[in-house]
Amino acid sequence: MRIIVHKNKCQGHARCWAQAPDIFNLDDEGYILPGDIEVAERDELLASRGARSCPERALEIDATADALLTRLLFNQACGGVK
Amino acid sequence: MACKPVPDHVPPEMVKDFSLFTSPGMERMPNGDPHAAVACLHDAPPIFYSPNNTRDGRGTWVITRAKDQRRVLQDTATFSSHRSIFASALGENWPMIPLELDPPAHGVFRSLLNPLFSPKRVMVLEPVIRERAITLIDRILAASTSCDVMKDFAFPFAVSIFLGFLGLSDKERDTFVGWGRDLLHGENVKRTAAALAIVGFIDELAAMRRKEPAGDFMSFAVGAQVNGRPLTDEEVRGIGVLLFVAGLDTVATAIGFDLAHLARNLKDQQLLRSEPDRIGLASEELLRAYSTVQMIRVATKDIDFDGAPIRKGDYISCATMIANRDPEEFDCPNTIDLAREDNRHTAFAHGPHRCLGSHLARREIVIGLEEWLSRIPDFRIKGGTAPITFGGHVFGIENLILEWS
Numbered sequence: 001m002r003i004i005v006h007k008n009k010c011q012g013h014a015r016c017w018a019q020a021p022d023i024f025n026l027d028d029e030g031y032i033l034p035g036d037i038e039v040a041e042r043d044e045l046l047a048s049r050g051a052r053s054c055p056e057r058a059l060e061i062d063a064t065a066d067a068l069l070t071r072l073l074f075n076q077a078c079g080g081v082k
Numbered sequence: 083m084a085c086k087p088v089p090d091h092v093p094p095e096m097v098k099d100f101s102l103f104t105s106p107g108m109e110r111m112p113n114g115d116p117h118a119a120v121a122c123l124h125d126a127p128p129i130f131y132s133p134n135n136t137r138d139g140r141g142t143w144v145i146t147r148a149k150d151q152r153r154v155l156q157d158t159a160t161f162s163s164h165r166s167i168f169a170s171a172l173g174e175n176w177p178m179i180p181l182e183l184d185p186p187a188h189g190v191f192r193s194l195l196n197p198l199f200s201p202k203r204v205m206v207l208e209p210v211i212r213e214r215a216i217t218l219i220d221r222i223l224a225a226s227t228s229c230d231v232m233k234d235f236a237f238p239f240a241v242s243i244f245l246g247f248l249g250l251s252d253k254e255r256d257t258f259v260g261w262g263r264d265l266l267h268g269e270n271v272k273r274t275a276a277a278l279a280i281v282g283f284i285d286e287l288a289a290m291r292r293k294e295p296a297g298d299f300m301s302f303a304v305g306a307q308v309n310g311r312p313l314t315d316e317e318v319r320g321i322g323v324l325l326f327v328a329g330l331d332t333v334a335t336a337i338g339f340d341l342a343h344l345a346r347n348l349k350d351q352q353l354l355r356s357e358p359d360r361i362g363l364a365s366e367e368l369l370r371a372y373s374t375v376q377m378i379r380v381a382t383k384d385i386d387f388d389g390a391p392i393r394k395g396d397y398i399s400c401a402t403m404i405a406n407r408d409p410e411e412f413d414c415p416n417t418i419d420l421a422r423e424d425n426r427h428t429a430f431a432h433g434p435h436r437c438l439g440s441h442l443a444r445r446e447i448v449i450g451l452e453e454w455l456s457r458i459p460d461f462r463i464k465g466g467t468a469p470i471t472f473g474g475h476v477f478g479i480e481n482l483i484l485e486w487s
């Protein structure tokens with residue numbers, strides 16, 4: 001899956017990085033680096049958690065990227081995946 | 083201050099008798115729960131006018147919903163931070179920096195300061211923070227099976243780390259804490275005296291570091307450049323005073339509310355004690371539920387905000403303690419669920435003014451709780467005592483007497 005980074009919205013809360021420091025890279029000021037992030041399949045849960053923890057909504061999960069994510073989201077709505 | 087309590091342009095039906103200072107539950111009281119008291123506002127309209135909602139009795143619009151607060155906090159062109167709140171207490175007019183600047187000037191100073199407070203920079207401080215917590219807790223354990231958490235742990239812990247960060251000596255800690263308290267919570271006379279003392283202190287420190295740099299924060303500030311020029315004296319003062327005010331007692335207060343919660347909710351205490359890995363996530367939930375800061379913005383132009391006729395010069399309140407109990411944003415907002423995920427609370431603000439010290443504050447809170455829980459056995463509020471809480475511009479907790487066996 002892919003995470004679309006809206007760099008202009010990032011205010012450096014670093015909540016994404018706190019969840020997944022290997023996926024979300026910050027610059028020296030503590031703000032997200034520009035550029036969308038390709039996430040390996042095994043990291044998807046962690047990455048989506050990181051994205052969903054961004055208070056500024058700067059990280060958008062690219063839902064069109066693949067069907068896996070749909071499954072993930074669907075399961076969550078039912079309280080499935082934790 | 084001379085303004086009418088309710089300006090003519092405010093429709094009477096939009097006025098609500100609510101104030102973070104004077105409403106029921108906001109006063110200084112034993113076993114108070116000011117956060118629960120403001121949570122009731124979610125039964126009220128999303129925006130209303132409060133005739134008396136600042137320390138000096140000014141009216142503000144109150145935005146209760148998280149979504150609407152985000153709109154205000156992001157639209158810095160319409161909702162400005164330029165209020166000179168601190169300087170105005172002295173009859174002066176200079177901004178605290180970056181708090182009372184708007185973009186783009188704001189960003190210039192944030193870029194200067196961000197690297198000093200970045201998550202990675204804070205990681206380096208971790209051993210010092212932990213060591214400080216352990217020393218204080220061991221001293222408490224050696225002395226007794228009871229203590230006042232605020233006086234014996236939270237304040238000395240948070241304030242000394244903060245002073246160390248600024249390169250200030252720990253010796254005058256009580257003086258500094260007293261200034262902070264008078265400034266945030268004191269009556270007008272005390273407030274002005276504290277403001278003068280802080281300004282005098284910062285100016286003097288800046289002058290000393292100009293003469294002889296010491297490799298500390300103030301030396302950095304006096305040597306720093308923005309837009310290719312050195313900072314002015316007024317800018318150095320604006321930065322120094324803000325850091326002093328913003329960082330001094332906020333972390334101690336957070337730790338106080340957190341440990342009060344754990345002392346009253348033994349299941350939660352047990353959970354974190356047996357699974358310390360949960361403390362990070364739990365501390366976010368506690369920050370959400372016990373947020374302490376009200377943000378104020380001033381309208382730069384007339385605007386209709388969902389039917390509210392906001393006029394140029396009006397104050398707009400975005401209180402974190404209200405938004406973070408918004409049921410549209412958080413399931414069961416008044417249930418404190420230490421395992422809550424996707425917790426996009428705004429205890430550290432939202433938008434460009436996101437708390438500069440948030441990474442430092444978060445590490446201190448987590449480390450403080452980790453060391454407390456791993457060293458102090460099952461604790462509860464000491465029989466016959468009651469923590470005193472209060473509302474206001476910044477919520478607080480004065481004392482927290484715990485006992486254990």
Ligand code: HEM
Pocket residue numbers: 179180181182192244324325328329330332333336374375376377378402428429430431434435436437438439440442443
């Ligand atoms: C739990 C502790 C803390 C809380 C809840 C907190 C909360 C906040 C909030 C809500 C704001 C935004 C104010 C506004 O926009 O009107 C803010 C700004 C700020 N805070 Fe904190 N803070 C805490 C600790 C600290 C510490 C430890 C420091 C310094 C070391 C600090 C320094 C600042 C600064 C410099 C700003 C201004 C940022 C700007 O305007 O760009 N804070 N804080």
Ligand code: SF4
Pocket residue numbers: 009010011012013014015016017024030031032053054055056057058059
């Ligand atoms: S959580 Fe959001 S605001 Fe914070 S660093 Fe990551 S992208 Fe930026």
